[in-house]
Amino acid sequence: MTQAPVNVTVTGAAGQIGYALLFRIASGQLLGPDTPVKLRLLEIPQAVKAAEGTAMELEDGAFPLLAGTDIFDNPKQAFEGANVALLVGARPRTKGMERGDLLEANGGIFKPQGEAINAGAADDIKVLVVGNPANTNALIAQQHAPDVPAERFTAMTRLDHNRALAQLAKKLGVSVADIKKMTIWGNHSATQYPDVFHAEVAGKNAAEAVNDETWLAEDFIPTVAKRGAAIIEARGASSAASAASAAIDHVHTWVNGTAEGDWTSMAVPSDGSYGVPEGLISSFPVTTKNGKYEIVQGLELNEFSRTRIDASVAELSEERDAVRSLGLI
Numbered sequence: 001m002t003q004a005p006v007n008v009t010v011t012g013a014a015g016q017i018g019y020a021l022l023f024r025i026a027s028g029q030l031l032g033p034d035t036p037v038k039l040r041l042l043e044i045p046q047a048v049k050a051a052e053g054t055a056m057e058l059e060d061g062a063f064p065l066l067a068g069t070d071i072f073d074n075p076k077q078a079f080e081g082a083n084v085a086l087l088v089g090a091r092p093r094t095k096g097m098e099r100g101d102l103l104e105a106n107g108g109i110f111k112p113q114g115e116a117i118n119a120g121a122a123d124d125i126k127v128l129v130v131g132n133p134a135n136t137n138a139l140i141a142q143q144h145a146p147d148v149p150a151e152r153f154t155a156m157t158r159l160d161h162n163r164a165l166a167q168l169a170k171k172l173g174v175s176v177a178d179i180k181k182m183t184i185w186g187n188h189s190a191t192q193y194p195d196v197f198h199a200e201v202a203g204k205n206a207a208e209a210v211n212d213e214t215w216l217a218e219d220f221i222p223t224v225a226k227r228g229a230a231i232i233e234a235r236g237a238s239s240a241a242s243a244a245s246a247a248i249d250h251v252h253t254w255v256n257g258t259a260e261g262d263w264t265s266m267a268v269p270s271d272g273s274y275g276v277p278e279g280l281i282s283s284f285p286v287t288t289k290n291g292k293y294e295i296v297q298g299l300e301l302n303e304f305s306r307t308r309i310d311a312s313v314a315e316l317s318e319e320r321d322a323v324r325s326l327g328l329i
């Protein structure tokens, strides 16, 4: 090993995404084949034993890049020195729970985690929130970490991006690798807008290649936006390995850069681009280079896109208002 290990804190480490995620981090797929990692796992006290079992399995994987695994039930300790934080653990919606209850329960998780990141994370900390409602949970954590640059808090829409690539590739009979410049706009929820109008398939415009607005409106968009619910229906549990895979992709792209002539989708704090109110953590097309991302500028949005982006952004504004009125930010 040529460099000091990078500290990667993972919350909800004993959950189903955690189980799919940790082994891929340990194998080097998060940061690259030359970067050793040290895992710092955060769980609630009742799940620490299960996390210890996973840590035993990580040890048994004999991963050359894994420099150690520590387990905590205290956020302050878990985020101490963290360079990358994957906030996966969240309170799932249970029967009879209203949206306000869900936001409040998650406020109880993401507020102290934001404070802990503020208090002890490394200067180069990068945060990805996976736990739902991901965009607003990221906002809560960010608002409690005033000393960390706001743009370091991001939420995951890469799973939606990957789902959109897969659906479009299937429709056009091409490989996902032939598709560039896919975009997810807005919230990681059923209001999200997967946009193919700027996407390219083997160098041609994807919307022109599809040439079927009815398919876009009635098939593609709802299939991508409601895929999470369809997986829950089929599997009896929410997506786990695909979500873990998307989390790996998100951080890998953030750290290692987007390919020339392509971009990705990340939910990031808006700077007002495309009329998205400043500060909302909303999904945009972004390019990344040298560990930094930039929102792609200058895309023309047609009426079809504008209406759908506005609807998803309105939902994000409502969520922000709700957590404000609960005193969570």
Ligand code: NAD
Residues within 6 Å of the ligand: 011, 012, 013, 014, 015, 016, 017, 018, 042, 043, 044, 047, 088, 089, 090, 091, 092, 109, 129, 130, 131, 132, 133, 134, 156, 157, 159, 160, 188, 238, 239, 240, 243
């Ligand atoms: P899970 O219930 O299997 O695991 C969640 C884990 O988080 C549990 O082990 C739990 O003990 C832990 N946890 C709860 N509160 C915690 C806290 N305060 N600190 C640390 N750990 C805590 O759930 P999962 O299937 O792994 O999913 C995790 C989250 O990811 C859910 O909110 C799910 O909705 C979300 N998700 C997001 C996406 C996305 O694309 N953004 C995709 C799939 C799932």
Ligand code: LMR
Residues within 6 Å of the ligand: 132, 159, 227, 228, 229, 231, 238, 239, 243
């Ligand atoms: C997904 O997109 O698969 C998840 O966010 C679904 C969910 O509600 O957990």
